[in-house]
Amino acid sequence: MAPYQLPSPLSSARGQSLLGCPLCGFTHAAVPLAQGQRATCVRCGTLLCARGRLGPHAPAAFALAGLLLAWPALSLPFITVAKFGNFRPTWLHTGAEGLWNGGMPVLGTWVLTCGILAPLLLLGLLAALLAGDTRGAPDLHRQLLRLARSLAHWAMPEVHLLAVLVAMIKLGALVDVFIGAGFWCYAAMSLMLVLAWRSFGFEPSVSTTDGRRDPAP
Amino acid sequence: MSPSADPDPRQFGRPLAFALAAAVMMVPANVLPVLRTRVMGEARTDTIFSGIVALWDDGLWGIAAIVFVASILIPVLKLLGIAWLLREARVHARLRARRDTRLYAILDFIGRWSMLDVFLVAFLAGAVQFGALASVEPRAGIVAFAAVVVLTVLATDSFQPHWLWPDAHPPASPGRPATAPSRS
Numbered sequence: 001m002a003p004y005q006l007p008s009p010l011s012s013a014r015g016q017s018l019l020g021c022p023l024c025g026f027t028h029a030a031v032p033l034a035q036g037q038r039a040t041c042v043r044c045g046t047l048l049c050a051r052g053r054l055g056p057h058a059p060a061a062f063a064l065a066g067l068l069l070a071w072p073a074l075s076l077p078f079i080t081v082a083k084f085g086n087f088r089p090t091w092l093h094t095g096a097e098g099l100w101n102g103g104m105p106v107l108g109t110w111v112l113t114c115g116i117l118a119p120l121l122l123l124g125l126l127a128a129l130l131a132g133d134t135r136g137a138p139d140l141h142r143q144l145l146r147l148a149r150s151l152a153h154w155a156m157p158e159v160h161l162l163a164v165l166v167a168m169i170k171l172g173a174l175v176d177v178f179i180g181a182g183f184w185c186y187a188a189m190s191l192m193l194v195l196a197w198r199s200f201g202f203e204p205s206v207s208t209t210d211g212r213r214d215p216a217p
Numbered sequence: 218m219s220p221s222a223d224p225d226p227r228q229f230g231r232p233l234a235f236a237l238a239a240a241v242m243m244v245p246a247n248v249l250p251v252l253r254t255r256v257m258g259e260a261r262t263d264t265i266f267s268g269i270v271a272l273w274d275d276g277l278w279g280i281a282a283i284v285f286v287a288s289i290l291i292p293v294l295k296l297l298g299i300a301w302l303l304r305e306a307r308v309h310a311r312l313r314a315r316r317d318t319r320l321y322a323i324l325d326f327i328g329r330w331s332m333l334d335v336f337l338v339a340f341l342a343g344a345v346q347f348g349a350l351a352s353v354e355p356r357a358g359i360v361a362f363a364a365v366v367v368l369t370v371l372a373t374d375s376f377q378p379h380w381l382w383p384d385a386h387p388p389a390s391p392g393r394p395a396t397a398p399s400r401s
Contacts, residue, residue: 079344098344
């Protein structure tokens with residue numbers, strides 16, 4: 001089944017598919033969307049579902065490209081700083097390592113999680129959801145979607161990138177700064193994650209029981 | 218509980234607890250130093266605010282503004298916003314529910330950007346290690362600030378925005394059609 005195709009695998013007792021608004025919980029009948037269309041909640045105006053213009057395989061392509069970029073992002077030099085001829089190359093994980101060495105291992109682990117682990121896991125989950133057909137097992141599909149939404153709260157590569165850019169400008173007066181290939185790969189990976197996430201055709205939770213929303217993306 | 222039923226006031230406890238804890242942690246986050254910089258034997262420690270002032274004094278106004286918004290404005294706005302939403306959910310302000318839901322979506326989106334300062338300190342602490350020439354060390358304030366970020370995200374996450382819509386509509390059994398699909 002194509003990733004965007006509605007109705008969702010869960011159906012009401014009368015055979016009609018329902019979409020629950022992730023914010024206000026209002027239940028709607030599912031309607032098929034054409035490319036470039038989006039459906040919004042009649043009650044609160046929240047975007048319920050969107051179908052991208054780039055075709056059904058675009059999110060999978062973005063997710064896989066992000067995963068491919070992760071390896072060079074992790075292994076190539078990120079930023080090199082220099083002071084009086086002393087060069088110090090840094091890697092993506094250097095920030096977490098700095099906190100760890102500064103006596104803050106929990107915070108270091110947290111930075112590693114939000115900046116590297118959660119984005120990678122999210123890309124992997126999206127690729128698994130899109131490339132592997134999990135809709136044959138609705139429970140597994142729903143659990144993976146819920147996990148992806150939870151992870152999306154803590155995957156912050158774009159915030160990490162902005163922080164590094166701010167740091168580079170701040171460091172400009174103190175040391176010489178050279179951008180490495182790892183930085184560009186991480187930036188591209190972050191972009192792929194954002195594109196994959198935005199173009200991913202989430203089916204909002206079907207609220208037939210308790211009305212609790214899944215964590216919002 | 219169906220989405221149409223009035224929320225149990227006891228449910229508000231979790232977001233309220235997270236928000237209060239975040240408010241408490243904002244004190245050490247803003248009072249304690251977050252960073253110690255040593256250049257050619259000369260050392261200085263910075264709190265979040267003094268770091269912003271230093272950026273401003275160095276002429277980096279744009280960067281100072283970004284750090285100010287991410288590190289001070291957003292956490293404060295999030296706490297005020299959550300307090301407002303909890304109040305609205307308690308008084309069943311149905312007329313403002315649509316606007317409040319939008320406010321919730323905004324709070325949910327902006328929360329992550331507060332992590333900027335944590336990533337910033339982490340990167341500086343990892344990158345600037347030149348022994349006696351120049352070094353940067355993290356200080357306790359950044360742990361408190363990270364706690365503020367996590368607690369405000371958890372507060373937003375534990376708030377259920379459907380609390381803002383008490384018995385506006387019964388749960389539609391056949392389902393109302395979503396608004397006519399529109400071109401994005």
